[in-house]
Amino acid sequence: MSQRGFEIVSAYQNAGLKLPERQTANAAGYDFFAREDFVLKSIWRYDFIRLFRLIKNEHPLTPDDMQRASSILKPLLVPTGIKAYMQPNEVLILANRSSNPLKRGLVIPNGIGVIDADYYNNPSNEGEIFIQMVNASPRDVVIAKGERIGQGIFMPYLLADGDLGNANQRTAGFGSTGVK
Structure with missing residues (x-):
């Protein structure tokens, strides 16, 4: 029985993609690769x-200024074409490559990404993993x-005392659990 790993999203089976891989025997992170050229x-x-x-200068911003600021400072989603499967009590943590901020100015704006076990094969995007980045x-x-654009680390997680779980089922893809 498979416990955790990676697969190529079905739409990209013939796109010549590589599955994430560790670069050394003691590396914790699996390097993710860009699915396509991306600017x-x-x-x-x-x-x-x-x-x-x-x-x-404390000038009030107009609604147009606010819209412009939102579009400027918005992270972009770099596609990987990869999905991850894992056990229900595990999570895949996405982290930046250590060289990206120093050498290229690329940052993951929220520090890490969290891929839950139920993101795999979701009906919205089949669980494709994207790396959020700001240049x-x-x-x-x-x-x-x-x-190589980022890395993923599988980790177990713990539940708080008295947590009986939530019966809600994932119905969409990226960022769907925070939308009301």
Whole structure:
């Protein structure tokens, strides 16, 4: 019986994708690779400086300014074409590669990603894993198909005393459990 691992999402079976892999015998993380060429635009390319000046000088922001700021500072989802299966009491933690912030200015804005066991084969996107990233460097960064973009670590988790679980079932993909 398989306990945990990775599969290629069915839509990309013939796309020449690699399953995540550890780079050394003692590596905890499985490196994820980009499903396709992807451009992460620098946050500095946009009208960010103008918005920063408005905020710094305590000028009120218009609804248009707020919309522009939201689109500028929004992370992009780099697709992997990979899904992960695991036991119900496990989680796959997504983390940045240690070289990404220092060498390329790429950060995962929420620090980590959490892939729950019930994300696998969800009806919305079959459980495809995406790595959220923001490019804080002054230049756009081109991520080539097959390039390592993040890493995943399988971990068990514990429940609080008295937690009887929640009977809700996942009905969608990325970010669906926080939507009301």
